[in-house]
Amino acid sequence: MSDCQHSTKGDCPHQHHHHHELVIEGLCVSYHKTPALREIELATSCGNSVALVGPNGAGKSTLLKAIAGLQRKDKGSILWRNEPIQRWSREFAYLPQSEEVNWDFPITVRGMVEMGRYPHLGPWKRYSAHDDEVVERALALMRLEPLQDRQIRELSGGQQQRAFLARSIAQEAHVLLLDEPFTGLDRDHSAQLSDLLRNITHEGRLVIASHHDLNTAADIFDHTLLINQEVIAYGPTATTLSEANLNLAFTN
Numbered sequence: 699m700s701d702c703q704h705s706t707k708g709d710c711p712h713q714h715h716h717h718h719e720l721v722i723e724g725l726c727v728s729y730h731k732t733p734a735l736r737e738i739e740l741a742t743s744c745g746n747s748v749a750l751v752g753p754n755g756a757g758k759s760t761l762l763k764a765i766a767g768l769q770r771k772d773k774g775s776i777l778w779r780n781e782p783i784q785r786w787s788r789e790f791a792y793l794p795q796s797e798e799v800n801w802d803f804p805i806t807v808r809g810m811v812e813m814g815r816y817p818h819l820g821p822w823k824r825y826s827a828h829d830d831e832v833v834e835r836a837l838a839l840m841r842l843e844p845l846q847d848r849q850i851r852e853l854s855g856g857q858q859q860r861a862f863l864a865r866s867i868a869q870e871a872h873v874l875l876l877d878e879p880f881t882g883l884d885r886d887h888s889a890q891l892s893d894l895l896r897n898i899t900h901e902g903r904l905v906i907a908s909h910h911d912l913n914t915a916a917d918i919f920d921h922t923l924l925i926n927q928e929v930i931a932y933g934p935t936a937t938t939l940s941e942a943n944l945n946l947a948f949t950n
């Protein structure tokens with residue numbers, strides 16, 4: 699258990715942490731002995747959306763990868779429903795920054811969403827009526843029905859992102875880890891993604907996303923974790939992004 703008294707900046711993030719589904723305590727990550735994250739604490743649950751905000755190099759991508767189980771940690775724990783995340787890999791879906799994703803393989807939107815069902819299929823790898831239903835729902839929730847027979851590589855970046863989200867939903871992942879999902883979207887597509895993320899949290903999932911636009915953060919994310927290697931503040935977005943906290947985070 700960490701000691702809240704040591705946290706002088708912002709709210710203590712882990713009060714009643716054992717009631718939360720995702721609990722990060724004392725997380726430290728370094729690259730070649732250079733620290734990238736120090737003593738990160740976070741406790742949150744399904745139904746929430748959390749923005750990761752901080753300057754370039756603050757460790758946002760590193761934290762997303764760590765939660766996805768893709769980043770070696772020096773110290774600390776990341777628990778999902780009181781157990782190490784490794785036991786729960788299906789529960790997590792991680793989308794890197796768009797330029798890091800290779801979308802150039804031959805598969806349709808529907809094919810990609812069906813891939814989300816693979817871990818759930820029985821020994822004969824046959825799709826049941828239930829699997830089809832889940833795929834239909836995921837396509838509908840992400841408003842992808844009209845695009846379902848299109849090749850992924852022929853879609854716009856925003857549409858590809860929606861296909862990824864639909865696959866994660868079909869996979870029944872409860873935690874969506876998104877690295878700068880709003881980058882490169884115009885105003886209408888940002889508004890659409892914002893709506894879709896709201897639908898995703900309302901149906902009982904958790905969205906954690908790095909986000910650069912301080913002006914839109916409060917409209918999109920109910921909570922914000924402000925970091926610069928360490929936690930600067932955590933809480934409801936509007937209060938967390940106060941001028942004082944931002945000064946702490948964005949000056950070195």
Ligand SMILES: Nc1ncnc2c1ncn2[C@@H]1O[C@H](COP(=O)(O)OP(=O)(O)OP(=O)(O)O)[C@@H](O)[C@H]1O
Nearest residue numbers: 729730734752753754755756757758759760761908
């Ligand atoms: N693979 C790596 N090897 C060595 N250092 C790395 C590696 N990945 C990240 N870093 C370093 O770790 C720190 C945190 O990087 P990270 O990408 O997590 O920050 P970020 O907050 O996502 O930044 P940005 O807003 O610029 O995307 C940076 O100083 C970065 O240079």
